[in-house]
Amino acid sequence: MKRFKETLQARGLKPTYPRLRILEYLGKHEDHPTVEMIYEGLIRQIPTISKTTIYNTLNAFLEKGIIQAITITGTETRYDLRNLPHHHLLCKRCGKIIDIDIHCPYADQRKIDGHQIEERHGYFKGICRECLKKRGKR
Ligand SMILES: [Zn+2]
Numbered sequence: 001m002k003r004f005k006e007t008l009q010a011r012g013l014k015p016t017y018p019r020l021r022i023l024e025y026l027g028k029h030e031d032h033p034t035v036e037m038i039y040e041g042l043i044r045q046i047p048t049i050s051k052t053t054i055y056n057t058l059n060a061f062l063e064k065g066i067i068q069a070i071t072i073t074g075t076e077t078r079y080d081l082r083n084l085p086h087h088h089l090l091c092k093r094c095g096k097i098i099d100i101d102i103h104c105p106y107a108d109q110r111k112i113d114g115h116q117i118e119e120r121h122g123y124f125k126g127i128c129r130e131c132l133k134k135r136g137k138r
């Protein structure tokens with residue numbers, strides 16, 4: 001919690017209880033949750049929390065560069081506490097979004113072909129390791 005408190009203060013956001021709990025949730029769940037998933041995960045501990053609060057909080061985090069948004073599925077936004085550029089794999093079978101740590105030669109470039117680059121997203125789609133294993137056993 002202390003780490004998250006410092007993260008918020010460093011970016012000029014008040015470390016309110018819901019903000020801290022949402023950050024903590026993202027820190028514990030590296031499966032890139034949606035607003036729904038975060039809501040389901042927190043509603044028992046914070047009965048007053050709403051999806052709107054979570055949505056607005058995530059947007060404030062995005063603006064401050066604390067988290068990043070992943071739109072790999074095309075139908076929903078998933079949130080990631082790792083805010084440095086990294087690639088993602090979407091498993092077409094189980095729907096999991098998994099971090100792929102490869103070095104991308106464009107990851108640190110601020111300009112490409114004269115264009116100013118502000119965001120970088122690397123998406124892969126396929127079948128994840130776990131699903132391949134399961135298929136092998138059948
Ligand atoms: Zn899978």
Ligand SMILES: [Zn+2]
Pocket residue numbers: 032080082086088098099
């Ligand atoms: Zn990620």
